[in-house]
Amino acid sequence: MIIYREENEIIREALKNINLPKNVYIFDTTLRDGEQTPGVSLTVDEKVEIAVKLDELGVDVIEAGFPISSLGEREAIKKICSLNLNAEICGLARARKEDIDAAIDCGVDRIHTFIATSPLHRKYKLKMDKEEIIERAIEAIEYIKEHGIKVEFSAEDATRTELNYLKEVYKKAIEAGADIINVPDTVGVMIPRAMNYLIKYLNDLDVTISVHCHNDFGLAVANSLAAVEAGAKQIHCTINGLGERGGNAALEEVVMSLHCIYGIKTNIKTEKLYEVSKLVAKYTEINVQPNKAIVGENAFAHESGIHAHGVLAHALTYEPIPPELVGQKRKIILGKHTGTHAIKAKLKELGYNNLTEEQFKEIVKRIKSLGDKGKRITDRDVEAIVEDVLGRV
Numbered sequence: 001m002i003i004y005r006e007e008n009e010i011i012r013e014a015l016k017n018i019n020l021p022k023n024v025y026i027f028d029t030t031l032r033d034g035e036q037t038p039g040v041s042l043t044v045d046e047k048v049e050i051a052v053k054l055d056e057l058g059v060d061v062i063e064a065g066f067p068i069s070s071l072g073e074r075e076a077i078k079k080i081c082s083l084n085l086n087a088e089i090c091g092l093a094r095a096r097k098e099d100i101d102a103a104i105d106c107g108v109d110r111i112h113t114f115i116a117t118s119p120l121h122r123k124y125k126l127k128m129d130k131e132e133i134i135e136r137a138i139e140a141i142e143y144i145k146e147h148g149i150k151v152e153f154s155a156e157d158a159t160r161t162e163l164n165y166l167k168e169v170y171k172k173a174i175e176a177g178a179d180i181i182n183v184p185d186t187v188g189v190m191i192p193r194a195m196n197y198l199i200k201y202l203n204d205l206d207v208t209i210s211v212h213c214h215n216d217f218g219l220a221v222a223n224s225l226a227a228v229e230a231g232a233k234q235i236h237c238t239i240n241g242l243g244e245r246g247g248n249a250a251l252e253e254v255v256m257s258l259h260c261i262y263g264i265k266t267n268i269k270t271e272k273l274y275e276v277s278k279l280v281a282k283y284t285e286i287n288v289q290p291n292k293a294i295v296g297e298n299a300f301a302h303e304s305g306i307h308a309h310g311v312l313a314h315a316l317t318y319e320p321i322p323p324e325l326v327g328q329k330r331k332i333i334l335g336k337h338t339g340t341h342a343i344k345a346k347l348k349e350l351g352y353n354n355l356t357e358e359q360f361k362e363i364v365k366r367i368k369s370l371g372d373k374g375k376r377i378t379d380r381d382v383e384a385i386v387e388d389v390l391g392r393v
């Protein structure tokens with residue numbers, strides 16, 4: 001596998017004075033924030049099956065759900081906890097006793113408790129002042145710690161909160177016993193430089209820093225990586241980037257960027273990414289767009305003659321990641337852009353090895369003319385063309 005930080009001069013120079021961690025923890029919230037995708041509702045069995053697959057994939061933490069939200073949710077989380085998976089199981093709770101009790105009742109290893117801190121949320125949602133919010137956070141964290149459970153604390157809408165106040169909230173949370181502090185970019189307004197600045201600003205707090213980035217501007221993955229450059233050690237993400245509105249940082253993109261670009265390790269077995277993506281798409285009924293990085297159907301597909309020729313000569317020309325590394329396969333797609341190299345490779349793959357030059361030219365002509373009609377050309381189409389040219393039909 002190529003690591004761009006080592007092989008690419010531009011990236012190497014850009015990162016040379018940055019103190020990067022060796023490992024980053026992957027906190028998967030597909031079953032909580034991912035399930036908050038409009039229209040998605042998983043059954044207990046589906047949640048359990050996805051949790052098992054996430055565990056096999058190697059995520060460090062599975063946020064299995066929001067226990068207070070329904071009886072079915074609690075049943076699913078309890079079942080997931082009873083499986084004794086390798087991953088830590090986490091439940092979400094507002095900074096309220098009844099939410100926390102529901103999470104404790106499920107038997108989770110970690111409780112992710114949160115309260116909003118931004119002026120907007122303080123005024124219009126919580127109708128609480130700054131001090132009341134700190135008190136509520138402290139009470140919640142102390143209550144969880146009394147039960148001997150690990151606490152991850154989030155200041156919801158952290159990225160629209162006054163810097164000084166945000167740091168004070170996190171300081172108090174740590175004093176109360178929070179083991180991890182999570183920084184949510186709740187409505188995805190950060191840019192990488194600002195996220196990097198914020199995490200550096202918080203970095204002197206003596207605790208593991210995590211980030212939770214939403215994708216409203218399409219920057220969730222970039223912001224998560226910028227946070228790692230600044231010292232964050234855990235990233236919240238979801239399979240296929242599922243989540244509220246534009247979604248959350250996509251696990252597959254975060255992980256492959258960490259591994260292949262930065263050379264930072266996670267515990268993810270990347271060869272399983274495609275399989276898990278397909279399972280999540282099936283149960284959530286949210287299709288993955290074809291041009292989605294890593295797990296999309298076109299992520300390793302080549303149609304243009306120039307690209308197909310390139311990858312057939314040397315994979316790295318147009319494949320920055322080997323498809324097998326993420327459980328995918330290279331696809332050479334035939335169409336009007338296809339060149340002769342790709343058609344030759346496809347014919348060989350279909351077992352047509354002894355064609356004359358004239359037959360081959362005729363096949364190329366017919367494939368291109370079919371492509372010109374706006375058709376996506378399947379293997380079946382190619383076989384029909386060849387058989388016709390060979391006079392067998």
Ligand code: KIV
Binds near residue numbers: 185212
């Ligand atoms: O986006 C968000 O702020 C959240 C919180 C519950 C952490 O999902």
Ligand code: ZN
Binds near residue numbers: 033184186212214
């Ligand atoms: Zn969120």
